[in-house]
Amino acid sequence: MALADKKDAVMPPADRPNDSLSDEDALRARVDAAVLPPPIVGFWQRAHVQLKPDATRTVLRPFDLAYPEGFGKEPGDRVRAIVDRIAGLDDDAVTQALAYMKELLDARHRDVLATLERRVSEITAIAPQTAQLGIGQRLLVGGMFLQEYAFEAAALFNPTIVPAPDQSDAPPGGMRFICALRGIGEGHVSSITFRTGCWDGTAGVTIDPPAPLAASPRIDAQDEDGTALRLHFDSAQDVSEAVLFPMTAAQARGLEDLRLVQFRQDDGTACYHGTFTAFDGVTGRTQMLSTSDFRRFDIRTLTGRVALNKGMALFPRQVGGRYAMIGRQDNENIWLMRSDSLWHWDEAERIVCPRHVWEFVQMGNCGPPIEIDEGWLLMTHGVGPVRNYTIGAVLLDRDDPSRVLGRARLPLLRPGPEQRDGYVPNVVYSCGSLVLGRRLLVPYGIADNFASFVSCDLDPLLVEMD
Secondary structure, X not given: OOOOOOHHHOOOHHHOOOXXXXXXXXXXXXXXXXXXXXXXXXXXXXXXEEEOOOOOOOEEEEOOOOOOOOOOOOOOHHHHHXXXXXXXXXXXXXXXXXXHHHXXXXXXXXXXXXXXXXXXXXXXXXXXXXXXXXXXXXXXXXXXXXXXXXXXXXXXXXXXXXXXXXXXXXXXXXXXXXXXXXXXXXXXXXXXXXXXXXXXXXXXXXXXXXXXXXEOOEEEEEOOOOOEEEEEOOOOOOHHXXXXXXXXXXXXXXXXXXXXXXXXXXXXXXXXXXXXXXXXXXXXXXXEEEEOOOOEEEEEEOEOOOOOOOOOEEOOOOEOOEEEEEEOOOOOOEEEEEEOOOOEOOEEEEEEOOOOXXXXXXXXXXOOOEEEOOEEEEEEEEEEHHHEEEEEEEEEOOOOOOOXXXXXXXXXXXXXXXXXXXXXXXXXXXXXXXXXXXXXXXXXXXXXXXXXXXXXXXXXHHHOXX
16 A cells, blocks of 8 residues: 655645654554454365356246337237237248257256246236247247346355255265355346355365256246245256246345355254345345245245345344344344244344444344354454455354354454455455354355355354454
8 A cells, every 4th residue: 555655746845744754654664564464364274165157057037028118008019019920930930940949948958848838828918819829839939038047157156055954975074065156147137046065074165066957946926016936946956956036026136145044943843044135226125035945945025124234144043932133234233133923023233333443334244143052153244444345253142142242353254365356356255154063164255256165163263252
C-alpha cells in the first residue's frame, strides 16, 4: 500500500504542519514493518481438492417467450404463433428438426422424450391447438420452449456439507458426505448443484466424479402463489445429477447460498433441511428445502417478522424444546432466532456484534451451528476493509445459545495471494462444515469462483478464542 508516495500531491508544503512529513514517514514505516497473520492459520490442513465450474454440465429448463408490451394483444400470443408455424410444416421438415434436436440433446440428457412431453402438456394449456397436431409436431413444440442451461459454467462456490444418508461404504474412521454448491450460469443466475465424496477423518478428502448427465426436476405439486413446491428427480441415478434451478417467479434470478443441516428429531430420526435465498431480481426471500434422500424435495417460503435477509442457518436439533436459527437480520450483526414452528419466525435477539477490524462492516454465519463437547461451534464470516471476507468462529453455550463463550481474535481463514482473484476478489466463504470426533472439515468458496477444503483439530481452534 503506497501512503502518499508523492507527498506534495497530498498537501502543499506551505500548508502542512512542520511535523507532518515525519508522521507520514513513520506511519509508512510501521505499515511496512507490520507482520500479518498467515492467510491460513497454522492448525489448518489443506485437502488439496478443488471444485471448479464445468460448462459441459447442462439441464433442460423452460424457455418462455412473449411479445414486448404493445405487440401482443393477449398473454400467450407469441406461443400460439409459434405453434401455428409448426402446424404448417410438412413431415420432412418436422423429421429434420427432430433429428437436429436428437443430435443436440441425446448425448447430454436422459429421458429427453419424457421432458419434451411434459413441456408439451404445459404449452397445450396456453395454446390448445397443440393437441390437434401430430406426434412429431407436438415434440417439436416441446423443443421450441426448452433451453439447454449450463448451470455452473461461470462459477461453483459457497459450499455446504452434510453426512450422506448411506454410510455403508464410508472409509474406516471416516464418513461419506454430500456437498451442495452454488453454481452460476448464463445471466448470473444461481442454481443449487450437488457433489458426493469421502472424508477420512483427518486431512484426506476425495470427491466422486460428478455424473456426466444432469437432471431437471419434475414438479409434483405447487401452491397458487409459488411459495411451496414439491419436486421429484425421477430420472436421476446419482445425487450429482440433481439440479435445483429457478422454477417460480420468486426464484427467477436465482437460488443462493444453501445452508444444509442434518436435523435430528427428539425420537432420533433424521432428515435434511436447508435454508437458501430465493432472489427475483429485486427482493430476496428465505426459503427452506427438506429432503430425506436428495431425490424428493419439499420447498417452502419462511414467514414471520424476522424471516428476512440472507444467511439464515438452522440448528441441527431443537434447543430447549424449540427450533433455533442463526440469522443476519440487520445485515451487520449475528442474531439468534427461536420458534415453535419450523416455517414461521417472529423472535430474534442480537448475540454477536462486530468487535475486530476484520468484521467491522458485517458479520454473519458460515453455516449451521455444530454441536461439540464445549457447546455450539458457529463458523462466522466477517467483512472488513476493501470488502474483504474472512472466516472466523464463535462458541455458544449449548443450553442457552444466546450466551457467547468465546470468539476468534483473528481471522482463521482469509484470502491469500493464491486464492484472492476471481469473480469477486478477496472473498473466502463457507455455508456449512462437518465435525467427526474432534476433527473439523470446512469447505469454502474462493473469490466467488471455485471451492476447496481445509480441516483441523478442534482443540487448537478453540485456543484461538477469547
